[in-house]
Every structure is written in C-alpha cells, then in structure tokens.
Amino acid sequence: MAKGTTFTTLLFFLLIITFLSIAISTPTNFIKSSCSTTQYPTLCVESLSTYASTIQQDPHQLVQTAISISLNKTQSTKDFVTRCKNIKGLKAREYAALHDCSEEISDSVDRLIRSLKELKICKIKGEDFNWHISNVETWVSSALTDETTCGDGFGGKALNGRIKASIRSRMINVAQVTSNALALVNHYASNH
Ligand SMILES: *[C@@H]1O[C@H](CO)[C@@H](O)[C@H](O)[C@H]1NC(C)=O
Numbered sequence: 001m002a003k004g005t006t007f008t009t010l011l012f013f014l015l016i017i018t019f020l021s022i023a024i025s026t027p028t029n030f031i032k033s034s035c036s037t038t039q040y041p042t043l044c045v046e047s048l049s050t051y052a053s054t055i056q057q058d059p060h061q062l063v064q065t066a067i068s069i070s071l072n073k074t075q076s077t078k079d080f081v082t083r084c085k086n087i088k089g090l091k092a093r094e095y096a097a098l099h100d101c102s103e104e105i106s107d108s109v110d111r112l113i114r115s116l117k118e119l120k121i122c123k124i125k126g127e128d129f130n131w132h133i134s135n136v137e138t139w140v141s142s143a144l145t146d147e148t149t150c151g152d153g154f155g156g157k158a159l160n161g162r163i164k165a166s167i168r169s170r171m172i173n174v175a176q177v178t179s180n181a182l183a184l185v186n187h188y189a190s191n192h
Contacts, residue, residue, distance in 0.1 A: 028049075028055075028056075030055070030056075030057045030062075031044075031048050031049060031052060031055065032045055034059075035048065035180070035184075037183055037187050038179070038184065039176070039179050039180065039183060040176045040179065040180055043177065043180065044066075044184075047069050047177060047180075048065060048066065048069070051069075059191070060119075062188075063119060063136075063181070063184050064119055066180060066181040066184045066185075067112060067115055067116055067119065067136075067140060068116065069181070070112055070140075070177045070180075071112040071116065073173070073178075074105060074109050074112060074178070075109055077171065078102065078105045078106060078108075078109055080170060081101050081102045081105055082102055084163055084167065085099065085102060097153050097154065098167075100150070101150040101153055101154070101171075104146040104147070104150040105146065105147065105150055107142075107143075108143040108147050108178075111142050111143040111146070112139070112140065112143045115135075115136045115140050115143070115185075118132050118139065119132075129192060130189075130192075133189040134189065136185055137189060140178065140181055141182055143178055144175060144178045144179055144182055147171060147175040147178055148171075150171050151167075151171030151175060
C-alpha cells in the first residue's frame with residue numbers, strides 16, 4: 001500500500017516535470033518564423049527555444065542569444081580540440097592538423113566575443129546602428145569561415161579513425177549553429 005502510494009506520487013511528479021519542460025521549451029511563433037530564414041531551421045528552433053522566455057519578441061535579444069549559443073558551442077569545441085591535442089601517440093600530421101584547428105577555433109571564439117560587444121553598441125542611442133551591425137556581420141561571418149576551415153582540415157585523408165570523425169562532426173554542428181546566427185544577424189540588419 002505504502003509502496004504503491006510512493007510510486008503513484010513519483011509518477012505524478014514525473015508527469016508534472018515532463019509537462020513543465022515541454023511548456024518551457026515550446027518554440028514561439030516568433031522564433032519559428034525567424035528561424036525559417038536560416039539554413040538549418042530545425043537546429044535553430046531547437047537551440048533557441050530554451051531561451052524563449054528571454055527572447056520574447058525582441059529581435060535584438062534573439063540575435064544576442066543566437067551568437068551567445070554559437071560562442072558557447074565554439075568554446076566547448078575549442079576545449080575538446082585542446083584535449084585531443086594532448087592525446088599520447090598522435091602522429092605528427094595528426095598533431096599538426098589539431099594544432100591548426102585549435103588556432104582557427106580560438107580565432108573564432110575571439111571574433112564571436114567581439115561581435116557580442118559590437119552588438120551591445122548597436123542598442124545605444126546615438127550610435128550608428130548600421131555601422132556597428134555591419135561589424136557584427138563581419139565578425140560572425142569570419143568566425144564561421146574559421147570553423148569551416150577547421151572542419152575541412154579533417155575532411156581529407158591525413159587523419160584516420162575516431163578523432164577525425166568526432167572532431168568533424170563537432171565542427172559541422174558548431175558551423176551550422178554559427179551559420180544560423182549569421183543569417184539571423186543579416187536579417188536583423190536588413191530589417192532595421
Ligand atoms: C554562455 O555561457 C555563459 C558563461 O558560461 C553564460 O553566462 C551564458 O548564459 C551562456 N549563453 C547561453 C545562450 O547559453
């Protein structure tokens with residue numbers, strides 16, 4: 001009897017938690033329609049929905065969140081590449097590819113940090129919006145180039161096996177997230 005009650009209570013709470021998490025991550029129409037202009041709309045909706053309550057219907061907040069997601073993903077990919085570089089027994093060319101990649105991805109992180117700073121200025125009254133948003137576009141676009149270059153370095157035959165596969169898939173994912181952020185920035189810039 002007592003056991004049954006505990007189980008029912010547990011089930012009840014699980015149900016509530018499930019409903020709550022669905023409610024929290026339900027994409028708003030604003031996010032959905034904004035994401036429809038990106039190249040990877042499903043990924044876009046997926047990653048932005050978690051922040052729906054912060055974004056509301058604010059295009060500036062949407063762009064800021066998208067770049068921030070891209071930055072965080074790029075940062076964690078950078079950490080992963082750095083860990084891979086420390087694996088013992090790497091061949092010279094594997095180490096070289098990882099080294100190049102970690103420099104590119106560091107640049108990418110720096111550019112995304114700059115673009116977030118620049119985006120903040122766009123909101124300041126009296127500042128030239130068009131100039132600052134075009135800088136944001138430039139930084140995010142070159143961050144994407146760096147990520148793509150790094151991914152391409154792992155596309156050839158220089159590297160084999162698991163490291164190559166896992167770095168490549170991470171780079172593809174992070175580049176897609178950044179590509180979406182760029183599309184949202186461009187859209188924001190041209191609609192202003
Ligand atoms: C990115 O990471 C920073 C620092 O850890 C955090 O404050 C911020 O909320 C994160 N951004 C997103 C969009 O998750």
